[in-house]
Amino acid sequence: MSEKKLANYHHGNLKEELLKAAISLLIEHGSGALSLRKVAKKAGVSHAAPYRHFNNKNALLAAIAQQGFVTLEAQISLIAQKFYDLPQKQLIETCVVYVEFVMQSPEIAQLMFGGVLDIASDKALLEASDNTLASLLRVMQKGSQYGLYIKHDPQALTLAVRSLIHGFAMLIIGNQLSSTIDSEQQVRILTRMLCEMLLRGIATNESAINEKLIE
Amino acid sequence: MSEKKLANYHHGNLKEELLKAAISLLIEHGSGALSLRKVAKKAGVSHAAPYRHFNNKNALLAAIAQQGFVTLEAQISLIAQKFYDLPQKQLIETCVVYVEFVMQSPEIAQLMFGGVLDIASDKALLEASDNTLASLLRVMQKGSQYGLYIKHDPQALTLAVRSLIHGFAMLIIGNQLSSTIDSEQQVRILTRMLCEMLLRGIATNESAINEKLIE
DNA sequence: ACCTGAACACCGTTCAAGT
């Protein structure tokens, strides 16, 4: 007993260990079952040890969310790079990647987007969040440069795409689409369909002319 | 002491009292601070009393979510009735109402949509959720009858509108749009803008033709 | 500098006992 304990006593990377332990508990048993004490136990330290590395439980959760934003940003940037000269494909594949990320890590997505954490109060978290948004904005700016979109500025375009795909992803992990969704393949198809609908519109030309949209 | 206590002892509407107490605690102090024991205290009963009326804490939360779905459904149906022969206005005002509901009751919205509750396992909750979705579907069907939309079936149209507006609303309460949003009036404007973008599309005709959307 | 163990004020849930 004492041998392993002594070896780990000042191991220096307890912060990383705690993060890894927390993430694996989160994925295995859900956020409802995640306690700091279990994280500490899983990392092999006392329940008070995490407080050397995180101010409180929320700070640990914020670190997980931050890591989530970094991962998502990397995936979006990878897509942007992969389809450098195909802005419309960039857009669609970015949306696919976004939805797949949320579906693959629903608990982490809830930490990132659920509003429990005060993003603005954590500098590193805010930066990671901003970077993710910036990568999406870049995709839309690219499309604008290619003359892909009508009138609207990239900020508005980003908000529209972001809302659409975020809503779809959150509906999925919120179990609001259980009757609509049955396979991962279908999610890809629906994501593309939604992008197509936003890109081309869902109104007929006649109705768009015949009825005033804004009173 | 005994007078009031005896009067309330078998008051019969403790279930309603508990719900009201829970909702007011939820609104005042957030879901993180909501405990069954505080709810019981606020309702003036012992901490074990709620278990006569709810199987567990989640059952209480499910009842709150159910009530939320009923309220939202009523608001959507009211809009549909108010603009009976203006399907496009129906759509836009429904979206406005949806976003305003979520903004006004973010904690309840999280219960409804956050995925913590297993909606399918609670008959009453599932029914309320289904009714809400049905009211939105009816709005889209109405528009289809009026020839407002191109090709897509009402299910697909509903998914698109729902994703867009749900995403926008959840981004707002998830504090993801703090730099974009500053007033309630602006939310209305942005909601209308997003609806318009989905209705008319964001792609130029040229780009929609020049580049294949689906590989 | 880093971790432990006891302590405190909370939880959700159960259950015998009271009315």
Added chain:
DNA sequence: ACCTGAACACCGTTCAAGT
């Protein structure tokens, strides 16, 4: 039938004390 009070196994957080 409905509620109470004690009890249990958990929490997050703090802090003196150990190495």
